[in-house]
Amino acid sequence: MCGIVGYVGNKNSVPILLDGLKKLEYRGYDSAGLAVPGNGMVEIVKEVGNLSHLEDAVSNNRINGNLGIGHTRWATHGRPTQANAHPHNDCKNKISVVHNGIIENFIELKEALIGRGHTFHSETDTEVIPHLIEECYDGDLFEAVQSAIKDLEGSFAIAVICQDNPDLIVVARKDSPLIIGIGDREYFVASDIPAVLNYTKDIFILQDCEMAKITSKGISITTFEGEEVNKDIFKVKWDDEAAEKGGYEDFMLKEIYEQPKAIRETLRDKFGKDGEIIFEEVPFGKEKACELNKVVIIACGTSYHAGLVGKQAIEQWAKVPVEVDISSEFRYSNPILNENDLVITITQSGETADTLAGVREAKNRGATVIGVTNVLGSTITREADGMIYTHAGPEIGVAATKTLVSQMAVLYVFALYLAKCRGTLSDEEIAAIACDIQKLPDQVEEILSANGKIKDVANKYANCADFLYLGRGIGLPVALEGALKLKEISYIHAEGYAAGEMKHGPIALLDEGVPVVAIATKSKVHEKILGNIQEVRARGADVIAVSTFGDKEIEKVADHTFYVTETMETLSAILAVIPLQLLAYYMAKARGCNVDQPRNLAKSVTVE
Numbered sequence: 368m369c370g371i372v373g374y375v376g377n378k379n380s381v382p383i384l385l386d387g388l389k390k391l392e393y394r395g396y397d398s399a400g401l402a403v404p405g406n407g408m409v410e411i412v413k414e415v416g417n418l419s420h421l422e423d424a425v426s427n428n429r430i431n432g433n434l435g436i437g438h439t440r441w442a443t444h445g446r447p448t449q450a451n452a453h454p455h456n457d458c459k460n461k462i463s464v465v466h467n468g469i470i471e472n473f474i475e476l477k478e479a480l481i482g483r484g485h486t487f488h489s490e491t492d493t494e495v496i497p498h499l500i501e502e503c504y505d506g507d508l509f510e511a512v513q514s515a516i517k518d519l520e521g522s523f524a525i526a527v528i529c530q531d532n533p534d535l536i537v538v539a540r541k542d543s544p545l546i547i548g549i550g551d552r553e554y555f556v557a558s559d560i561p562a563v564l565n566y567t568k569d570i571f572i573l574q575d576c577e578m579a580k581i582t583s584k585g586i587s588i589t590t591f592e593g594e595e596v597n598k599d600i601f602k603v604k605w606d607d608e609a610a611e612k613g614g615y616e617d618f619m620l621k622e623i624y625e626q627p628k629a630i631r632e633t634l635r636d637k638f639g640k641d642g643e644i645i646f647e648e649v650p651f652g653k654e655k656a657c658e659l660n661k662v663v664i665i666a667c668g669t670s671y672h673a674g675l676v677g678k679q680a681i682e683q684w685a686k687v688p689v690e691v692d693i694s695s696e697f698r699y700s701n702p703i704l705n706e707n708d709l710v711i712t713i714t715q716s717g718e719t720a721d722t723l724a725g726v727r728e729a730k731n732r733g734a735t736v737i738g739v740t741n742v743l744g745s746t747i748t749r750e751a752d753g754m755i756y757t758h759a760g761p762e763i764g765v766a767a768t769k770t771l772v773s774q775m776a777v778l779y780v781f782a783l784y785l786a787k788c789r790g791t792l793s794d795e796e797i798a799a800i801a802c803d804i805q806k807l808p809d810q811v812e813e814i815l816s817a818n819g820k821i822k823d824v825a826n827k828y829a830n831c832a833d834f835l836y837l838g839r840g841i842g843l844p845v846a847l848e849g850a851l852k853l854k855e856i857s858y859i860h861a862e863g864y865a866a867g868e869m870k871h872g873p874i875a876l877l878d879e880g881v882p883v884v885a886i887a888t889k890s891k892v893h894e895k896i897l898g899n900i901q902e903v904r905a906r907g908a909d910v911i912a913v914s915t916f917g918d919k920e921i922e923k924v925a926d927h928t929f930y931v932t933e934t935m936e937t938l939s940a941i942l943a944v945i946p947l948q949l950l951a952y953y954m955a956k957a958r959g960c961n962v963d964q965p966r967n968l969a970k971s972v973t974v975e
């Protein structure tokens with residue numbers, strides 16, 4: 368949802384800004400731009416399209432300087448045109464701003480500014496910011512920014528520079544992420560940590576309503592009201608390679624293959640030596656677990672599908688009723704919650720606007736909120752009452768893969784934890800399930816190394832216009848996720864559906880041209896799904912099945928089968944989803960799609 372970068376130091380800022388933007392391209396790639404103080408005015412280069420267009424433009428332009436800001440855009444207000452690309456300037460082209468977020472009151476601000484003689488060149492909400500700063504500026508950029516942001520409603524992370532002071536960046540954040548990397552007499556500003564990892568692992572994480580004055584000589588951080596803030600340095604543990612492709616063609620493929628490691632790392636701090644289950648940052652012990660009335664899980668997209676899997680584990684093991692809701696629906700649903708309810712909110716980025724709004728709604732109603740995220744220091748970590756971290760490492764591909772399986776893994780363990788607190792499973796049962804959970808990384812590895820024919824199947828069906836994904840029980844969230852993956856990266860229409868519901872409508876869609884992907888892993892509804900597959904075949908549709916190694920029945924009814932390792936039914940979701948990620952990946956590649964940067968999407972959706 369837009370990425371911003373900044374650099375101040377003693378090096379040429381341009382290659383550093385471009386490198387940072389490359390790492391942030393997952394946040395948006397409709398246009399990109401840079402601003403560097405130059406000859407009498409701030410010089411700007413901006414181009415429509417992904418970063419490669421900006422790189423070409425920069426190589427034909429002698430723009431350079433020891434300070435600069437940059438932006439990669441996911442369009443919200445105004446189409447992806449050059450005029451709408453950031454940075455945006457004031458009337459005199461002295462002050463330049465990059466912005467991530469949405470200024471909700473920009474229309475009234477813009478009308479007032481125009482009334483006072485300002486000229487606008489774009490349709491963006493952002494452009495009001497440099498003009499407001501211009502009005503407040505009398506030689507002190509920090510003070511001007513501090514005054515101007517008082518008028519802004521909505522969310523913003525901004526970096527501001529001014530021609531008059533080519534050694535100063537002013538940054539401010541409210542409801543949009545911003546970090547500052549600390550180098551040797553140099554500083555790096557970015558929306559997210561991977562953008563600075565090539566240069567430093569020492570980070571300041573700016574919190575809401577904080578701003579900073581950054582020069583090559585030092586940094587001072589204050590609240591919007593000017594109160595000094597002393598911050599601890601956050602030491603990043605990822606290595607630089609975590610944010611690189613590492614020999615893979617795309618981030619998505621790399622991240623699919625990183626899944627065994629992601630699950631292993633995620634589980635590492637959740638199990639103690641004697642089989643103890645550890646959630647260090649969860650304020651939810653035996654007493655609260657026993658009083659628990661219900662659990663509500665809220666999330667969006669792929670994280671919502673992880674929630675559907677979590678529901679089955681919690682209900683089955685901890686015997687608590689669980690509702691799963693899409694965050695954007697939940698927040699306006701007038702939810703019935705009280706202090707005996709637990710809300711689990713799942714967001715890999717920790718920044719999804721609808722999910723954060725849902726959290727505030729749940730807290731207002733007295734529920735305890737536990738967040739599940741992959742990003743330390745993200746907004747959810749400050750808003751939730753307790754946190755569960757996945758340790759999947761940075762996920763750059765827009766399509767969530769390794770964060771999904773890590774979310775499923777922690778939900779399995781948390782379900783077990785609740786069961787232990789509530790006494791709904793015996794110690795032996797808990798130990799057996801824990802043992803199976805810890806086998807999952809090796810089992811995912813096994814599935815990944817036996818995926819040979821998925822590419823051929825993908826090539827065969829890559830030109831089909833529609834797909835139906837069917838599942839029952841634990842297979843249903845897998846079907847939904849398989850369909851979402853295919854849609855978002857290959858632009859093929861795909862529907863995920865409960866297999867038993869098919870005869871109530873979607874069966875009308877079927878003919879020889881609509882392949883059906885059926886999740887048919889070993890389960891109590893295996894016979895039922897085999898019956899559904901027969902119904903599909905009777906309508907002429909080809910069937911691609913996901914089943915368990917050794918299933919002989921499936922071979923009689925499916926045209927193609929991808930096998931996964933046998934595990935207990937509830938855990939099978941984490942395994943069955945792997946072939947579907949690869950199927951979507953290879954299908955998208957066969958169609959020539961950019962899998963890491965699917966059209967119209969962004970990795971973190973920080974707008975409503």
Ligand code: M6R
Pocket residue numbers: 667668669670671713714715716717718719722765766767768855968969970971972
């Ligand atoms: O960061 P979050 O987990 O809150 O993101 C939620 C969705 O935006 C995300 O899962 C989206 O659906 C992915 N692109 C799916 O691959």
